[in-house]
Amino acid sequence: MKPEEEHQELKQVKSRSRVRDHGEVFTAEREVKAMCDLVKDETERIDSLFLEPACGDGNFLAEIFTRKLVSVTRFYRRRQFDWEVKSLVAIGSLYGVDILGDNVEACRERLFGIWDAEYRRLFKSKCAECVSLSARFILGRNIVRGNALSMKLVDDAAQDTDSPIVFSQWSLLAGGVKMRREDFEFASLLAAAEQDSEIVPDAVPGSECLLQESGRFLGSKLYPSRRIFDE
Numbered sequence: 709m710k711p712e713e714e715h716q717e718l719k720q721v722k723s724r725s726r727v728r729d730h731g732e733v734f735t736a737e738r739e740v741k742a743m744c745d746l747v748k749d750e751t752e753r754i755d756s757l758f759l760e761p762a763c764g765d766g767n768f769l770a771e772i773f774t775r776k777l778v779s780v781t782r783f784y785r786r787r788q789f790d791w792e793v794k795s796l797v798a799i800g801s802l803y804g805v806d807i808l809g810d811n812v813e814a815c816r817e818r819l820f821g822i823w824d825a826e827y828r829r830l831f832k833s834k835c836a837e838c839v840s841l842s843a844r845f846i847l848g849r850n851i852v853r854g855n856a857l858s859m860k861l862v863d864d865a866a867q868d869t870d871s872p873i874v875f876s877q878w879s880l881l882a883g884g885v886k887m888r889r890e891d892f893e894f895a896s897l898l899a900a901a902e903q904d905s906e907i908v909p910d911a912v913p914g915s916e917c918l919l920q921e922s923g924r925f926l927g928s929k930l931y932p933s934r935r936i937f938d939e
Contacts, residue, residue: 735767735768740768740771741771744768744771744775751771751772751775751776752778752779753776754779754794754798754801755797755798755801756776756801757801757802757803758772758803759803760803760805761804761805761856762806762807763805763806763811763812763815763851764811764815765811765814765815766815769804769815770818770819770822772802773802773822774822776798776801777795777798777822777823779798780794780795780798781826781830788830789884789934790884791827791830792839793884793887793933793934795823795827795843796839796843796846796878796887797878797887799819799823799843799846799850800846800876800878800887801878802819802850803850803851803875804850804851804852805852805853805854805855805856805894806851806854807855807856808853808866812851812853815851816847816848816851819847819851820843820844823843824843836934838935839934841935841937842931842935842937845937846876846878849876850875850876852873852875854894855868856873859872859873859893859895859898872894872895873893873894874892874894874926875891875892875894875897876889876890877892880933881930884933885932886930886933887931887932887933887936888928888929888930888931889928889929889931890925890926890927891927892924892925893926896924897924
């Protein structure tokens with residue numbers, strides 16, 4: 709095996725035991741970018757929804773989020789409030805599930821790091837802690853530890869629990885001062901979407917897809933748009 713091929717294999721595999729036990733192999737960066745390019749317009753839309761049912765530590769979600777933030781910055785870099793709110797909308801448009809807890813934590817931290825670096829680059833000492841807490845809160849709800857096949861949350865041993873995976877749909881209300889969170893069970897959401905043909909098929913083999921608003925409604929909550937975290 710050539711040195712560059714061996715290096716690429718190491719980046720795609722954390723350990724042989726994880727491959728054996730969970731089938732974990734990460735998609736290489738080149739392939740991630742090429743697949744995202746096939747839906748380029750959607751990856752650059754701030755509110756376009758993406759679900760990665762086997763997100764690992766976030767290769768696809770990080771690439772998509774980076775592209776979304778470019779759009780946020782392009783349009784709103786001179787208006788801090790608008791940038792903050794639209795960047796939270798971008799965070800809320802990304803969903804991920806992974807069966808391994810360390811991947812979930814790594815994915816959340818990776819996405820937060822992308823957001824935080826851009827926020828501090830643009831606004832420096834003007835950055836607001838409440839917005840950072842809101843970003844972490846959304847990621848905590850949108851990137852979850854679970855089994856995308858059974859659509860159940862899993863325990864520390866990666867075994868299914870009785871609790872369903874629940875995703876939150878985030879929407880910015882008129883005027884941009886309030887954000888609504890609506891919760892849906894993953895299983896009923898997919899069932900309704902498949903019945904109505906509302907899930908857009910993947911453009912290429914892979915697990916990322918668009919998530920449509922459908923499924924059994926569980927509840928709703930309103931937040932001030934920059935203070936989404938529970939206090």
